[in-house]
Amino acid sequence: MKQFFKDKINNILRDQGLKAGIIPVENPENEDQRLAEVQRLGILDRDLSNERRYNSMTQLASYLTGCEHSMINILDSDLQQCKASFGLNMLRKTMMEEMPREITICQYSLTNPNQPLVIENLMEDERTKNFSNLPGAPNFNFYAGSPLISSRGFSIGTLCVLDPSPKSLDHQQVEGLRLLSDQVAGMLEDDTDSSVSKKGEENQASDQGKLEGQYYSAVSILFADFVGFTKMVETTEPGELLETLNTFFMGFDKIIAKHDVLKVKTIGDCYMCVSGIPKQQKGHAKDICTAAIDMLQFVEGTNIQHEVVGKPPWDLRIGIHSGPVIAGTSGDAFDIWGDAVNIAARMESSGETGKIHISEKTSDYLEGAAKLTPRDKISLKNKGSWSTFFLDELA
Numbered sequence: 274m275k276q277f278f279k280d281k282i283n284n285i286l287r288d289q290g291l292k293a294g295i296i297p298v299e300n301p302e303n304e305d306q307r308l309a310e311v312q313r314l315g316i317l318d319r320d321l322s323n324e325r326r327y328n329s330m331t332q333l334a335s336y337l338t339g340c341e342h343s344m345i346n347i348l349d350s351d352l353q354q355c356k357a358s359f360g361l362n363m364l365r366k367t368m369m370e371e372m373p374r375e376i377t378i379c380q381y382s383l384t385n386p387n388q389p390l391v392i393e394n395l396m397e398d399e400r401t402k403n404f405s406n407l408p409g410a411p412n413f414n415f416y417a418g419s420p421l422i423s424s425r426g427f428s429i430g431t432l433c434v435l436d437p438s439p440k441s442l443d444h445q446q447v448e449g450l451r452l453l454s455d456q457v458a459g460m461l462e463d464d465t466d467s468s469v470s471k472k473g474e475e476n477q478a479s480d481q482g483k484l485e486g487q488y489y490s491a492v493s494i495l496f497a498d499f500v501g502f503t504k505m506v507e508t509t510e511p512g513e514l515l516e517t518l519n520t521f522f523m524g525f526d527k528i529i530a531k532h533d534v535l536k537v538k539t540i541g542d543c544y545m546c547v548s549g550i551p552k553q554q555k556g557h558a559k560d561i562c563t564a565a566i567d568m569l570q571f572v573e574g575t576n577i578q579h580e581v582v583g584k585p586p587w588d589l590r591i592g593i594h595s596g597p598v599i600a601g602t603s604g605d606a607f608d609i610w611g612d613a614v615n616i617a618a619r620m621e622s623s624g625e626t627g628k629i630h631i632s633e634k635t636s637d638y639l640e641g642a643a644k645l646t647p648r649d650k651i652s653l654k655n656k657g658s659w660s661t662f663f664l665d666e667l668a
Contacts (some may be wrong), residue, residue: 282375283352292377294404297375301383308350309426314465315578316347321356330432330457331359337449338417338442343422344369345457347430348378353377356430365411378406379431386428387490387597387612389419389447394439414439417447419454424462426488426599426611432457444637446489455490455553479611486601486610492549493561493595493635494614495534496621497525497568500588502542518542521587523628524571532564537609544623547609550600558595558638562664565591565629573627592621593664594632619653619662629664642668 289422301307311317321327331343342360346353355369374380381400382390395401395414404410432454442450448537499505505514522539525557529536529546533554537545546564549557569589576586596613616632624630636645645662653659 279371283371286289287373287375289407290373293376293405295376295407296400296553298380298383301386301449304350307427307429310423310425311349311429314423314429314461316356316429317349317354317459319356319464321345322327322358326460327357327457328359330453330460334432334434334450334453335359337453338434338436338446339440340415340417340436342413342430342435343433344435345430345432346377346418347421348374348377348379348383348428351375353379354429368409369586376404378404378413378435379418379433382418382420382431383428386420386422388432389417389451391417391447393441393443396439411435416452417442419450421454421458421461422488422597423458424487429458429461441476444640451490456542486599487551488597489550489553490597490601491553491557491595491638492547492598492600492609492613492615493558493593493638494598494609495545495561495565495591495593496618497544497565497589497591499542500579500590500626505585505587517584517587521572521575524575525568528567528571529564532560532567534561534564535607537607547598547600548554550598550609558593558635559642559667561593561645562629562631562635562639562667564591565664566667568628569627588626590621590624590626591629592617592619592624592631593629593635594620595635597636616653616656619656623651623661625663631662631664633660633662636662639667644668 311566318536327345331345334343335341338536343358344355345357346355351374352371353374354371356365361369378401392398392401393415395416396405408634413435415436416433418431420428421430421432423429488649522544525544526536534546535550535624537547539545546561548561554560568591572587572589579586594613594617596611596616598611598613600609620630620632636643644665646665648661648663650658
C-alpha cells in the first residue's frame with residue numbers, strides 16, 4: 274500500500290514537471306551498464322540516513338563550499354534516492370528521500386559524468402530555469418555536484434551541494450568536492466556485500482585476458498612524440514635508429530621515476546606516461562610537468578652530442594591533459610583508458626616542436642605555480658574549440 278501511494282505521488286510530480294517545462298535528460302549510451310552497477314552495489318535497498326560516515330561527508334561538503342545544503346543522491350532508471358543529507362529541514366528531507374529523476378537537478382550530471390557539474394544560477398541556466406514553476410519548489414539558486422563513480426567507471430549518483438543564493442566555487446573547492454565524492458564512492462564499494470564482490474571477481478578472473486580496472490577521477494597524462502620520425506626511418510640505418518630511440522626512452526624512464534610518474538607504454542616513437550596513479554597525489558599535474566621539462570632538456574642535451582658527431586637532431590613535442598581515467602591490466606599489460614587519454618594525445622599532435630602543450634584543465638591543477646603562454650583557441654579533432662597553453666617554466 275505504501276509503495277502504491279509513492280508511485281501515485283511520483284506520477285503526479287512527473288506530470289507537474291512536464292507542465293513546468295522541465296526537459297529530462299536522455300539516457301546515456303551506457304545506461305544499462307550504469308544501472309547494473311547501481312544494482313551490483315545494492316545501494317537502492319540500503320538506508321544510509323543514520324550512518325555517521327555518510328552524514329559527515331555531506332556536512333564536510335557543505336562546509337567546504339559554503340553552501341547551506343548537501344546530499345548524497347543515487348540515480349536509478351526513473352527515480353532519485355537521497356541517501357544522506359545535511360541542512361534540510363524534516364519536511365524537505367522527507368520530500369527529497371525519493372523523487373522522479375526527471376525533475377531532479379542531479380540528472381544533468383549524466384550528460385558529462387566524468388566532470389563536476391556547477392550551475393552558478395539555477396534561475397538563469399536553460400536546463401534549470403523552469404524548476405521554479407514546480408509547485409512547492411525549494412528555494413535553491415545554486416548547484417554543484419560531483420559524480421559518484423564506481424570502481425568500474427560508471428556514474429551511480431552525485432554528492433551535491435545547493436544554496437539559496439547564486440554563487441561560484443573556485444578550483445580548490447570544486448576539487449575538494451570531487452575528492453569527497455571519491456571517498457563516498459569508495460565507502461559504498463567497501464560496504465558492498467563481500468560475498469557478491471568476491472564471486473564477481475572470481476568470474477572475471479576465469480576469463481583469460483579480461484580487463485580489471487580501477488577508476489581514478491583526476492590524473493595527468495603525457496604524450497611525447499618525435500617530430501619527423503617517419504622521414505628519419507627512410508634515411509637512417511634501422512639499427513642506429515632503434516639504438517638512439519632506446520637511449521631516449523631509457524632516459525625518459527629514469528626521469529619519470531624521479532618525479533613519481535608512471536610509464537604506460539611506448540607506441541613506435543611515442544612515449545606515454547601518467548601521474549596520480551595509484552596515490553592520487555594532489556600535485557599530479559606539477560609532477561608530470563616537471564618530468565616534461567626534464568625530458569625536453571634531456572633531448573636538447575643529447576642533440577648537442579649528436580651535433581658534435583654529425584648526427585641529425587631529434588625534435589620532441591609534448592602534450593599534457595588532466596582528467597579521469599580507468600587504469601588497469603589486460604593480461605599482463607598496464608594501460609589507461611578514457612576520453613582524457615584521447616585529449617592528451619590530441620594536445621601532443623596539435624603542439625609545437627620543443628614545447629610542452631597543456632590543456633586548461635592541467636593549468637587549473639597547477640594552481641598558478643607556472644609561467645604559461647596562452648594560445649589562441651585551437652580546434653581539437655572531434656572535441657571542438659579549446660583554450661590551451663604552452664608551459665614555459667614552473668615556479
